[in-house]
Amino acid sequence: MASLDWLIVAVTSFTIFQIMFHYLSGRISVHLCKGFRALPDIKKTEWNSRVVSTFHALVVGLLCVYLLWFDDAVNADPIWGEPKLVKLNVGLTAGYLISDFLLILWYWNAIGDRYFIIHHLTALYAYYYVLGQGLLPYFANFRLIAEFSTPFVNQRWFLEVLGYPKTSMPNIINGFLMLMIFFLVRIAVMPVYYHKMISTFGSEAFYKLGLRAQFAWIVASVCLDVMNIMWMYKIGKGCYKVLCACKKEKADSQKNGKQR
Template sequence: MDPFSQLILSIAVLSFLTFQWLFHSVSPWVSGRVSSGFLGLGPQQKIEWNSRTVSTFHALIVGVFCFYILLFDDAINQDPVWGDATLVKINVGITTGYLISDLLLIFYYWSAIGDRYFVVHHLAALYAYYYVLVKGMLPYFANFRLLAEFSTPCVNQRWFFEALGYPKSSKPNLANGVLMAVTFFLVRIVVMPIYYGRMYLVYGTQAFYRVSWGGRLAWIFSSFCLDVMNLMWMHKIARGCYKVLRSSGGPGTPVRNSRKAD
């Protein structure tokens, strides 16, 4: 294994250990001091609280890094299939460690945070990221998918407000609900034509035919699975917003749906 591959593996392992530490130690300690309401939660709610805290931290770190790469990494923008994937591999390595950590927690605490859709989501993402980390292919598309992380903090914050007993009509809840719906729509739905348009442009090119059949399957199948779930979640969010808008006469937050949408 070459030195850079060893570095990426080390980043993924360190990421896994860091997110486990954040879940088991940091989040409970910080949350108990920042929010008195955390101490009054039941055991299962505390598990989900810590899971969402870790999820928010991951989303902010990876999302900002992803946006930087899209703006300033000329290598992957000029060659989205085989461009220099150095920065993308680092970002994907962090996400890989998080996904494995989260999968472990989902299975271990299934009664509290188990969700079959997130198992499918995580496995599909890990399958696709294997080709990025090991084969160095499709860096632009792998990084582009991480834009979706920008919607995660608002989704998690909505659950925090609900767990703490904030009314749906409260101003913090209303503001977060509107921001969540708008952000989710922008980074998960609006970007679909851009993503698939870029995919269409490289289809049939020499760079495309250099991608193995396994890589093409990971690219197309994983993208399809993730976007089907994004459309399902967007439907639930829009339907919930509509219900709250009708009942409150103003912008509102959606009803409870899934554990999180990362």
């Protein structure tokens, strides 16, 4: 995929996600969710942002899995394999990241988050080498498997803003799935990723990258995974609080039943 081609993909992706945020999400949500209309504007802004985020995660995550299973050229040569389809996936993500980055700055009071700013800039820095020079296609695509956790993280927020109690069954089910999927696609895969990375050290293909690309690859990977560990801790802590609340609620219910 030539530079102009991936640029077209990124610009098209950016445009689609902007249209989804400003026009499609609100109009669709009004019909699909009765509670959306009653939300204050600041919550509607974040709602639209998370709808876009969920859509992006599903599209990119599914394409990521397809490439990991069926793109033989990239799997055979993780550093210099033919990156055509990976560039398509990364181009879609780059367009989304730029779109979301600008929305975060513009609607800072509603969706501002310094960790997302760091995350987006770090990812874009690393993806520059994939899109601009065709480097590290396997590793760039592998990172995108993490997107499968995003829909569950967003669903937790949707349930909360719609007034579902933390101890409600939808919240408990989603919380369990969120914890499990987040761990599987962001934490459990780390040994596989870094084993694959370390196995390339010292090879001709690795030295051919040059110091700048090596630095971008390693530093970006570590930074993103430090944030993943931080988020995993917060999710685990939140799930623990919900479990404690459920136990307390059950104990109170049994106590009240005995008193009657």
